[in-house]
Amino acid sequence: MMSKHIPRVYYDDSNPIIDSKYLVLPNRWNNHLIRVFRIRINDELIVYNENYGEWLCNIYEIQKIKIIVKCNKLLRSYQSDTNASLAFCLIKYDNVKLIIEKCTELGITSFYPLTSEYTQYNKLNIDKLNLIAIQASEQSERLDVPKIHSVRSIKDFIKNLPNNVTWYSAIERISNSSSIDTNNVGFIVGPEGGFSSEEKQLLRSKTIAIKLSNNVLRAETACISCASLLE
Secondary structure: OOOOOOOEEEOOOOOOHHHHOEEEOOHHHHHHHHHHOOOOOOOEEEEEEOOOEEEEEEEEEEOOOOEEEEEEEEEEOOOOOOOEEEEEEOOOHHHHHHHHHHHHHHOOOEEEEEEOOOOOOOOOOHHHHHHHHHHHHHHHOOOOOOEEOOOEEHHHHHHOOOOOOEEEEEOOOOOOOOOOOOOOEEEEEOOOOOOOHHHHHHHHHHOEEEOOOOOOOOHHHHHHHHHHOOO
């Protein structure tokens, strides 16, 4: 007989309720746990975040508007062992969702959405993308959720690159490629149509150019390819 799957829930409340052993689960999980998992009192689940680590819990109380759990055992403490950023120029929203989901699974810790000369989009629903990142974190068993920054222009971003990060830019059709150090690393990926000449020049002055493939990759594929270098 197969063992029952234990749900993983990211607890995104900043209050230190875990310290007192009882907490109220995020509302978004109520319907799913009751209707899909059909939870009962004393059923097990895992609750985690980067502040408190990963806890084995039991369902303590089920109400229509909230579920309360009791935290029984610390399974893992959170240790930040990577700092991996991905800056990507905006593309079709469905493909942006794919980037957030898959690159979260692969270990990206910060996302920087950008506009550039060839981008056709300039807005994002950050709240919905945060939810996708949380769900990908729950599924992939990481203990944190990446930060998704607000949209900004690529020129402004390159001129003010975050410190203590080695930045690589994925530029198509370059003749050679540098080796990649994945400790405190950042990747910059262009939109459909690639970077403009001016953007390439600016990138070469501030970042290390790399070639991801001998083939021309779609923007979302390039992002996932960058994240896969972390493994």
